[in-house]
Amino acid sequence: MNFNPETTRNLALAVLNDEAEAVRNLAQRIDDRFLEACRCILACKGRVIVTGMGKSGHIGSKLAATLASTGTPAFFVHPGEASHGDLGMITREDVVIALSNSGETDEIITILPLIRRLGVPLIAMTGNPGSRLGADATVHLDVSVEREACPLGLAPTSSTTAALAMGDALAVAVLDARGFTANDFARSHPGGRLGRRLLVHVADIMHTDDAIPRITPEAPLKDALFEITRKGLGLVIVAGADDEIQGVFTDGDLRRTLDAGHSLDGLTIGEAMTTGGHTAQPDWLAVEALEAMESRRINALPVTDAENRLVGVINMHDLLRAGVA
Template identity: 55%
Template structure:
């Protein structure tokens, strides 16, 4: 039976049902949605998200999305709130309570205290006539026609709609606040996105004694020894005024050997590549990666005007997690 069951057919039906639920959800992006955004934007404290069961799992994600996009938020389990965690909520906060039925007893039990403290309440339910909807300042409707579950019991379409409404709130508030990529990076310093948005060339480049550099009158042999010592697969070449004038790479060496150039007698200045690709130290490391990929090169020299200040290669960016 299990071998012949058409799993794909069921999977497609689930996606279709949930897609229809999301299409219907747009009608609830209305004046109440605007009021909810304005209420959240105007509070001095945080958004406290609550939900029980599957709504709680979705609420956790909504709180995380709000927090990472510029709206301070965290999730409080309503069951724990009634046993002390309610002390985490202040009068300057706003509560976003989630329940598809709008009758979650654990949340309703907290509302008398919430009302007494004067904390604004936004509810997100599928039942506009529910107790939670009636007791809230703003109600966000997330009604769906049917769950994707064939028994119409397991929360599926309704949790998808709830999550989408939460995303809509977070992104609307994000844009209203003028939240930027740099702001996003500051709240994600440990992740790949954070590294790409925060790391500068100066954070990964080699400097001082680790910087491969020779003078233009040095021999090719001297340059090769410098490339080998510093391990970047290249060396910079400077003139007598300490100005950058060229670069010599492993690739250049292969071409020289094909032409049988005398590495002991020929100066590096005679065979170097002039006007090499350079980058500033304050540029994002991700921009350096793009430059290398576009130019099909494995290394970059870092300058301050014409003054050489550093060097890096693809391996440095790989170690830093930029690529």
């Protein structure tokens, strides 16, 4: 081993520069062929089938995943398996995207006649427009690079980066043409943080019915303290028989009452509560409740319907458990 820090640093910088140049050079290839590839995908009534061998296969798998998560049904088919039965996954309503830097990958060339027989559009992404794959394609996207970033010129580096970037450009262009929104993205990612922030509503996680810490305004303050302790949400909501909120009493209100020298004996919750207060609506996104709490520096919000009737309560711990905060 002959590790030289300066040599290593320079080589790493050279790799980044070579790959950045390879991506920059793709800009001039966003032409009519690229637009035709977008049209093929947008017109597809079935799925987009992505295929590729080796490192191109890894890039293809990522492209299929990106398409699928941005509104275009897609999946990856290994070309080696395709000629042994998996080609049956492709229907006449699909579109095929094939990735091969050389454009001569045996496993892909083998299945070209079968793809042609199905009559499906074939989008090829290669570094060799004159290759058999490039010549056979409905649309060819040129992802050629001047050189690989590998100092031996052997390991796929700049070429896979270029293919990855072109695939992302294709997916994002199609996403925009479909009118795909952040809410659409969230529905494809319900387990992710973004999905939770865009899909979880206050009604989904609020406490309701007997879990709501509530008390009438004429009740003794001591009863309110017991209610806060029993429900464990850091507040009690003061509401009349008609469920209309009159105020709230929090741990902070208790400290302020004691600091003011008031005796807890004989004091009603109506005399000690904070009148009115902020509320949330059941149809709010949970993230809206989070923003309301953070902006007002509070840890809980009563939830009311359109007539200001108490229907629930939500606190910061609920938002944390839901993965929103």
